[in-house]
Amino acid sequence: MHRDLIVSGFITTVELASISLILATMLGVVIGTCGATGPRGLRVFALGWVELIRSIPLLIHMYIWYMALAMLKLPAFVCATLALSIYSSAYVAEVVRAGILGLPAGQAKAGLACGLTQFQTLRLIVYPQVLRRILPSLASVFSQLIKDSSLASVIAVADITYQAGALDGLTFRTFEVYTMTLVLYLVLVSIVNRLLGMLVGASLRSSAHASAAKSSKELRDA
Amino acid sequence: MHSVLVANSHFFAAGLLATLQISAISIVCGTAIGVVVALLRYLRVPVVARICALYVELMQGAPLLVVLLFCYFALPALLAYKTSAYWASVLSFSIFIGAYLSEDIRSGLRSVNPKLIQAGLASGLTYLQVLRLIVLPIGVRTVIPPIIGQYVRLIKFTSVASIINVQELTGNALLVNARVFEPALILGFIALVYLVVCQAVSLFGRWLNARFAVRT
Numbered sequence: 001m002h003r004d005l006i007v008s009g010f011i012t013t014v015e016l017a018s019i020s021l022i023l024a025t026m027l028g029v030v031i032g033t034c035g036a037t038g039p040r041g042l043r044v045f046a047l048g049w050v051e052l053i054r055s056i057p058l059l060i061h062m063y064i065w066y067m068a069l070a071m072l073k074l075p076a077f078v079c080a081t082l083a084l085s086i087y088s089s090a091y092v093a094e095v096v097r098a099g100i101l102g103l104p105a106g107q108a109k110a111g112l113a114c115g116l117t118q119f120q121t122l123r124l125i126v127y128p129q130v131l132r133r134i135l136p137s138l139a140s141v142f143s144q145l146i147k148d149s150s151l152a153s154v155i156a157v158a159d160i161t162y163q164a165g166a167l168d169g170l171t172f173r174t175f176e177v178y179t180m181t182l183v184l185y186l187v188l189v190s191i192v193n194r195l196l197g198m199l200v201g202a203s204l205r206s207s208a209h210a211s212a213a214k215s216s217k218e219l220r221d222a
Numbered sequence: 223m224h225s226v227l228v229a230n231s232h233f234f235a236a237g238l239l240a241t242l243q244i245s246a247i248s249i250v251c252g253t254a255i256g257v258v259v260a261l262l263r264y265l266r267v268p269v270v271a272r273i274c275a276l277y278v279e280l281m282q283g284a285p286l287l288v289v290l291l292f293c294y295f296a297l298p299a300l301l302a303y304k305t306s307a308y309w310a311s312v313l314s315f316s317i318f319i320g321a322y323l324s325e326d327i328r329s330g331l332r333s334v335n336p337k338l339i340q341a342g343l344a345s346g347l348t349y350l351q352v353l354r355l356i357v358l359p360i361g362v363r364t365v366i367p368p369i370i371g372q373y374v375r376l377i378k379f380t381s382v383a384s385i386i387n388v389q390e391l392t393g394n395a396l397l398v399n400a401r402v403f404e405p406a407l408i409l410g411f412i413a414l415v416y417l418v419v420c421q422a423v424s425l426f427g428r429w430l431n432a433r434f435a436v437r438t
Contacts (some may be wrong), residue, residue, distance in 0.1 A: 055374075055420040056413045057381035059392060064413070067405035143283075150285035154385055161287055168295065178288065178296040186283035 002167060009163030010184060014081055017146045017188075023085035028092025033122065035093060036100035037108070044171060046093065053090035058148050061087050066155040080152035088145045089129060095141060099134035100126060132203045139196035143189045151186070160184055227411055230398045237394030242301060244390060245377045248315035252376065253369075255316060256323030257362075261353070263324070264331045274324070286379050290314040293388050311383035319376045320347030323369060328430070330365035331357055363436045370427025374420050381416070391415060 035046035054060075065079035074082070103126060111121035153162035164181040169175050227234070259274045281289070294310035305313075311336045334357050342352040362369075384393035399405055 014259065036285050049302075051421070055378075055417040057378040057392070057416055059381045060409060060413050060416065063396075063405070064409050067399070068409045070405065121358065147283075147285035150287040153287070161285070161291070164291070169428070174299040175296045178292045182280070182284050182292065185285055185288060186280070189283045 005163045005167055005216045006127065006160070006180070006184075011162035012077075013146075013149055013159040013161075013188070014125075016077065016152055016157065018049065020081050020084040020149065021142055021145055023081070024092050026090035027085060029087035029096050031089060032093035032096025033100065035097040037122075050090045050093050050097075053086060054094075056087075058083065058087045058151055059154065062151055062155050073115070076152075076155050076157045079155060080149070080157045084145065084152065088141065088148070090116055091141045091144070092138070095134050095137045096130065098137075099130040102133060103129055123131060132200075135196060135200045135203065137177060139193055139200075142192055142196065146189055146192060148187060224407060226398075226402050226404050226407060230402075232357055233398050234391070234412070234415070237389065237391035238419075240390040240394075241377070241380050241392075242419075244312055244315065244380050244383065244388070245373075248319060248376055248380075249373055251312070251316035252319035252323055255320030256327050259320065259324035260327035260331060261358075263328055277317075278321045278324055281318055283381045284318075285353055286314070286318055287385065289318050290382060290386065293317075300391075307383070307386045308387045309384065311380070311388050315376060315379060315383075316381075319372055321353075322372050322375075323342070325335075326365045326368040326372065327362060330363075331361035333364055334361045356417050363434050366427065366435055368429045370424065370430065373427070374423050377420060377423060378416060 031046050031049060034042045036043075038046065042163050061083035062080060065074065065083050066076065069079075104205065107125055107129065111125040112118070116124065149159060150161040152159050153165070156162070160181055164177050168177045171177065236303045259278065262274050263271045263278075265271070290311060293314040294305065294307060298305050298310075338356055339352055340358065343349070347355065380390055381392040383390055384396060387393065389397075390414055395408050399408045402408075
């Protein structure tokens with residue numbers, strides 16, 4: 001029975017974190033791109049939005065969706081997902097913006113000069129290169145997101161932290177329960193880090209492969 | 223100004239004061255932990271550096287809320303001591319932010335040009351003097367922006383202390399809200415307060431960086 005509590009809590013945490021991770025990435029990429037390459041008005045708006053969202057504690061985000069917007073009658077899980085996605089999207093946006101600005105401007109200009117549309121330039125030239133550069137910082141944003149998801153327990157989402165509290169109340173094995181919770185989060189975070197690390201390694205290998213192929217071709221041409 | 227905010231202004235003021243107090247104590251303790259851990263790992267002190275690495279790893283993989291609950295419920299139960307919510311939150315924030323700060327400071331220490339250290343040693347300073355007079359000042363000054371970023375994060379984190387009933391800004395706001403039930407107004411207001419405090423600290427950090435950063 002205790003095992004059921006732990007397993008259901010763990011699954012809820014994984015669900016909450018993965019849905020928020022996807023939403024935060026989508027939102028963050030859009031905002032970050034606007035902040036880096038949009039027209040002036042949009043750029044200012046994106047910067048202000050990121051500053052605003054980042055300066056408010058996640059707990060307040062959760063309470064705003066849960067209590068201040070109570071007339072929307074959203075379930076607690078949806079509130080937590082929205083709060084977590086929007087909060088983390090600001091961090092993703094910062095990473096994406098820095099990545100795009102870090103790319104030599106000639107890349108996008110060359111794409112446009114070849115007759116690609118703005119969107120095609122982003123999709124085919126800018127994003128693939130930016131993604132490789134920002135994967136490490138993106139990984140730390142993602143592991144932050146997983147850890148932040150523990151705050152959902154405060155608005156009664158039955159995630160692993162919430163179940164730990166319940167289990168503590170049932171068994172009074174306080175130390176064991178919270179140690180287990182810590183270990184579970186550690187495991188989750190290190191799994192995600194490992195996966196992203198593999199991605200980074202793969203992309204580095206493929207880019208090294210590409211540049212090696214290019215240099216050998218140059219040698220042939222010379 | 224809305225009457226609810228005016229009528230309860232002393233609650234908000236007391237809460238803000240407690241938030242700033244908790245943040246300040248945790249920043250001081252956390253920075254001390256960060257510097258010590260970073261130095262121990264930088265110097266590769268045999269067993270201790272390993273333990274410090276483990277501590278940093280553990281803190282970086284753990285959510286703040288769980289660390290807080292651990293310090294409030296589990297540690298006192300294990301070690302049989304009494305603590306208050308206030309000091310449990312200060313303890314957890316300090317050890318949590320200390321781990322992140324130590325990583326930033328360590329990367330700063332490692333970025334110090336080895337030639338400077340050799341020059342210091344060659345001019346007759348002892349290794350400790352080199353650390354104190356050359357490595358630490360230069361190393362820390364190169365990482366002012368991430369350190370200030372961690373401080374801002376910590377200030378936002380203090381809102382989590384309301385969960386174990388610490389009477390800080392969020393905790394007091396929730397109490398006021400329980401009495402008058404105006405969640406949109408009250409949450410909007412404290413969100414604004416956090417925004418102002420965080421932006422002020424960021425601005426201060428930018429000034430600090432402009433004033434003290436090592437120009438290369």
